[in-house]
Amino acid sequence: MAFSRRSFLKYAAMSAGGAALADTPFISAEARAKAEGGNVKYVPTSCEMCFWKCGAVAKVVDGKVVKLEGNPFHPQSRGKLCARGQGGIGQLYDEDRLKHPMIIDGPRGAGKYREASWDEALTYVAKKLKAIAAKHGPESIGMMSHGSPGDYFTNVLKAMGSHNIAFPSFAQCKGIRDEAWLLTYGHKPGSSCEQVDLENSRVIVLIGTHLGENMHNSQNQEFAEAIGRGAKIICVDPRYSTAASKAAFWLPIKPGTDTALLLTWINIIISENWYDKEYVEKYTEGFEQVKEAVKQYTPEWAAQETELPMRQIVESVRELSRYAPNVVVHPGRHYSWYGNDTQRARAVAILNALLGTWGRKGGMWLPPKANFAKFNDDIPAYPPASKPPLIKGDFPFAGGEGVTQVLRDATITGKPYPIKAWFVAGTNLMKTLPDQRLTRKAIDNLDFFVAVDLFPTETVMLADVILPECTYLERHDGLFKIKTREAGVAIRQPAVEPMYDSKPAWWIGSELCKKLGLNEYAVKGNGMDAWEGRMRRQAKAWGIDYDKLAKHTGYVTIPGSERPYITADNQPVFNTFSEKIELYSEDLEEKGFDPVPQYEEIEHPEKGMYRLIYGRSPVHTFSRTINTQWLWELEKENEVWLNKKEAVRLGVKNGEYVRLENQDGVRSNKIKTKVTERIRHDCVYMVHGFGHNAPRMKRANGSGADDQKLITKYIEDPITGGTGMRVNFVKIIKEA
Numbered sequence: 242m243a244f245s246r247r248s249f250l251k252y253a254a255m256s257a258g259g260a261a262l263a264d265t266p267f268i269s270a271e272a273r274a275k276a277e278g279g280n281v282k283y284v285p286t287s288c289e290m291c292f293w294k295c296g297a298v299a300k301v302v303d304g305k306v307v308k309l310e311g312n313p314f315h316p317q318s319r320g321k322l323c324a325r326g327q328g329g330i331g332q333l334y335d336e337d338r339l340k341h342p343m344i345i346d347g348p349r350g351a352g353k354y355r356e357a358s359w360d361e362a363l364t365y366v367a368k369k370l371k372a373i374a375a376k377h378g379p380e381s382i383g384m385m386s387h388g389s390p391g392d393y394f395t396n397v398l399k400a401m402g403s404h405n406i407a408f409p410s411f412a413q414c415k416g417i418r419d420e421a422w423l424l425t426y427g428h429k430p431g432s433s434c435e436q437v438d439l440e441n442s443r444v445i446v447l448i449g450t451h452l453g454e455n456m457h458n459s460q461n462q463e464f465a466e467a468i469g470r471g472a473k474i475i476c477v478d479p480r481y482s483t484a485a486s487k488a489a490f491w492l493p494i495k496p497g498t499d500t501a502l503l504l505t506w507i508n509i510i511i512s513e514n515w516y517d518k519e520y521v522e523k524y525t526e527g528f529e530q531v532k533e534a535v536k537q538y539t540p541e542w543a544a545q546e547t548e549l550p551m552r553q554i555v556e557s558v559r560e561l562s563r564y565a566p567n568v569v570v571h572p573g574r575h576y577s578w579y580g581n582d583t584q585r586a587r588a589v590a591i592l593n594a595l596l597g598t599w600g601r602k603g604g605m606w607l608p609p610k611a612n613f614a615k616f617n618d619d620i621p622a623y624p625p626a627s628k629p630p631l632i633k634g635d636f637p638f639a640g641g642e643g644v645t646q647v648l649r650d651a652t653i654t655g656k657p658y659p660i661k662a663w664f665v666a667g668t669n670l671m672k673t674l675p676d677q678r679l680t681r682k683a684i685d686n687l688d689f690f691v692a693v694d695l696f697p698t699e700t701v702m703l704a705d706v707i708l709p710e711c712t713y714l715e716r717h718d719g720l721f722k723i724k725t726r727e728a729g730v731a732i733r734q735p736a737v738e739p740m741y742d743s744k745p746a747w748w749i750g751s752e753l754c755k756k757l758g759l760n761e762y763a764v765k766g767n768g769m770d771a772w773e774g775r776m777r778r779q780a781k782a783w784g785i786d787y788d789k790l791a792k793h794t795g796y797v798t799i800p801g802s803e804r805p806y807i808t809a810d811n812q813p814v815f816n817t818f819s820e821k822i823e824l825y826s827e828d829l830e831e832k833g834f835d836p837v838p839q840y841e842e843i844e845h846p847e848k849g850m851y852r853l854i855y856g857r858s859p860v861h862t863f864s865r866t867i868n869t870q871w872l873w874e875l876e877k878e879n880e881v882w883l884n885k886k887e888a889v890r891l892g893v894k895n896g897e898y899v900r901l902e903n904q905d906g907v908r909s910n911k912i913k914t915k916v917t918e919r920i921r922h923d924c925v926y927m928v929h930g931f932g933h934n935a936p937r938m939k940r941a942n943g944s945g946a947d948d949q950k951l952i953t954k955y956i957e958d959p960i961t962g963g964t965g966m967r968v969n970f971v972k973i974i975k976e977a
């Protein structure tokens with residue numbers, strides 16, 4: 242049975258009172274198992290089918306996971322999991338998983354490997370890495386990672402003296418947005434989740450952000466609640482998305498012109514005096530400069546540029562202003578669109594500031610207040626980097642998470658210095674980075690390539706050594722600091738023992754430290770419970786009851802941490818130079834960029850070509866779930882959305898298979914056409930992640946088409962290094 246967090250809290254307040262929550266037998270995982278009897282276990286843990294990291298509860302019967310449900314205590318799941326979360330069992334029991342360490346036995350790419358023991362594989366990896374570090378310096382070993390395995394291998398690399406570590410969650414995802422908000426507010430718009438108070442919003446603006454397809458659990462629950470309450474949705478998307486279907490205003494914008502709309506909205510708000518004067522005066526700097534800079538952006542001009550009706554542009558922003566500050570312009574998440582994206586994110590940040598949303602009910606909640614004691618289990622300081630890290634490239638506002646493609650470029654060109662080895666964990670680079678030709682070229686240039694993954698993906702099958710991690714349902718990780726409106730701590734712990742010869746990343750990293758002679762960086766203690774020992778020490782340092790977390794609730798709140806709105810004694814803190822919201826950015830100006838965003842026109846496709854745009858399926862996560870039994874059954878292949886008039890012109894029928902060919906002559910796999918009026922005439926859309934070229938992933942291999950294959954062109958954002966990927970044009974090739 243599943244409870245919503247709300248109804249449970251209500252129940253608890255009626256019966257036991259809030260304080261006894263964790264021990265309420267009704268919900269304690271241990272008590273629940275006891276009540277059911279038999280060979281049943283309930284294990285609270287954290288989902289890793291995507292990075293929302295919902296609290297999940299695994300039901301285990303006779304040593305087998307039979308069900309996953311949402312943890313009612315965890316604010317990111319609220320008693321529910323999305324389809325992918327429930328599908329996690331399919332990942333665990335997928336027969337195509339990597340089962341043993343493997344060492345290459347033939348040329349790279351031929352797919353020939355021999356099984357090895359962990360001892361042999363790790364000894365070999367250590368020997369190779371040491372030799373490369375001795376010859377080229379430790380900085381010549383680069384790492385790319387996504388998700389929880391990253392931390393453990395970051396430790397290995399830094400201990401060796403390399404800081405060339407980059408995460409695609411920066412330059413291919415939300416890094417651009419985060420830096421823009423840091424420049425403006427001195428804060429990211431959220432750490433694990435965006436600080437949007439959708440639950441209480443009266444008007445929600447979504448620029449591209451396709452909630453309902455982008456399926457981050459609690460955010461979608463709040464979105465649904467908001468719609469149920471009658472909140473108005475303004476959805477800006479060239480495609481009639483799920484969110485658009487719930488919207489009061491659907492603005493089918495010409496792709497790539499969003500900044501024109503945003504700057505015009507800002508101009509209208511200022512010239513009509515619809516902005517929050519008191520808020521702007523108290524909390525912001527640079528209003529007058531913004532006012533001047535946006536004067537040129539008139540509704541007439543914007544209507545032409547965006548191909549939206551002028552009335553719609555004005556009416557939508559009037560509605561937005563009417564309910565301010567209890568409104569929010571969603572900061573978005575995936576931001577690497579056109580190569581000028583930092584300024585689009587700045588425009589969104591400025592618009593929110595003028596409406597006074599930061600710290601306001603229905604706007605953006607203020608981050609929770611909690612101090613976690615520093616804990617690193619007495620790991621010694623890392624040696625200094627052997628050479629300055631290259632991962633920020635020439636991008637003045639690239640963040641610490643690094644710019645993946647810079648590492649790739651250095652592997653190809655040897656500049657500013659050569660990268661000779663890659664350590665890749667939990668990311669499918671062939672699908673994740675734009676221009677697969679460059680990714681392949683870089684890999685071919687490597688002296689050594691190690692991959693840690695669950696599956697024999699197209700990237701993994703190019704590695705020299707493959708190390709099989711066990712799934713999140715078979716391992717300890719964390720503890721995780723969770724920052725929603727409140728701060729909390731969540732656990733990940735195994736529901737079952739690792740299958741086959743797979744191991745948790747913490748163990749792999751720790752054993753590798755030992756093989757490298759870096760024992761002081763290994764996890765303290767021996768055996769498979771060493772990491773749990775560390776988690777216990779960490780819980781103690783943080784003042785948290787580990788057993789309560791592990792056996793009963795899976796999540797605990799930090800009391801008193803939740804202070805979401807501005808009040809007289811809860812003032813927002815802006816970590817900018819002026820300690821205010823910087824509408825005008827002197828930081829940007831100093832580096833030669835526009836201090837107030839200006840509109841830049843981009844290239845548009847000629848007739849007969851369509852801009853390739855892409856997004857999410859609610860039942861899949863990127864490329865990682867396509868092979869997952871039940872999720873694959875729900876959606877086996879992607880479709881290409883094509884406007885109906887264009888289809889008639891081309892003679893393409895709904896359901897017909899076609900291929901797409903891009904401006905560089907690169908062709909996709911065949912893909913089914915979805916002929917629809919729900920997309921503009923100048924673009925085509927597909928879900929990212931399909932079209933695997935990975936023969937050992939039997940379900941996923943060859944189903945659907947790969948957007949990344951067609952993304953041979955990308956434009957780097959000069960401010961942050963984000964890779965604009967919606968700059969490729971395709972034509973439709975009918976199958977003979």
Ligand SMILES: Nc1nc2c(c(=O)[nH]1)N[C@H]1C(S)=C(S)[C@@H](COP(=O)(O)OP(=O)(O)OC[C@H]3O[C@@H](n4cnc5c(=O)[nH]c(N)nc54)[C@H](O)[C@@H]3O)O[C@H]1N2
Nearest residue numbers: 387413414575667668669673693694695710863864865929
């Ligand atoms: N063309 C195009 N490119 C994109 C995007 C797009 O929409 N279109 N989206 C961008 C965005 S927003 C993001 S965030 C990135 C996502 O990029 P990635 O995170 O690289 O996405 P996936 O393709 O899912 O690859 C994840 C890999 O991790 C493995 N894996 C899954 N779970 C585990 C685990 O527990 N342990 C280990 N060791 N491995 C695991 C999977 O088997 C898979 O090989 O892609 C970016 N790139």
Ligand SMILES: Nc1nc2c(c(=O)[nH]1)N[C@H]1C(S)=C(S)[C@@H](COP(=O)(O)OP(=O)(O)OC[C@H]3O[C@@H](n4cnc5c(=O)[nH]c(N)nc54)[C@H](O)[C@@H]3O)O[C@H]1N2
Nearest residue numbers: 449450451455456477480496497574575856859861862863
């Ligand atoms: N189910 C599921 N949910 C996920 C994920 C997943 O893999 N699966 N991944 C998660 C991750 S890491 C991320 S980063 C997010 C990504 O999700 P979002 O941040 O919501 O994704 P975007 O790529 O920004 O937006 C995709 C939408 O933008 C529209 N679009 C395309 N071009 C333009 C344009 O020029 N202007 C405008 N206004 N709209 C445009 C597309 O039609 C599509 O509806 O999703 C997260 N949620």
Ligand code: SF4
Nearest residue numbers: 288291294295323326
């Ligand atoms: S949103 Fe879905 S896939 Fe992501 S962590 Fe939550 S339940 Fe898992």
Ligand SMILES: [Mo]
Nearest residue numbers: 410414415575
């Ligand atoms: Mo992302």
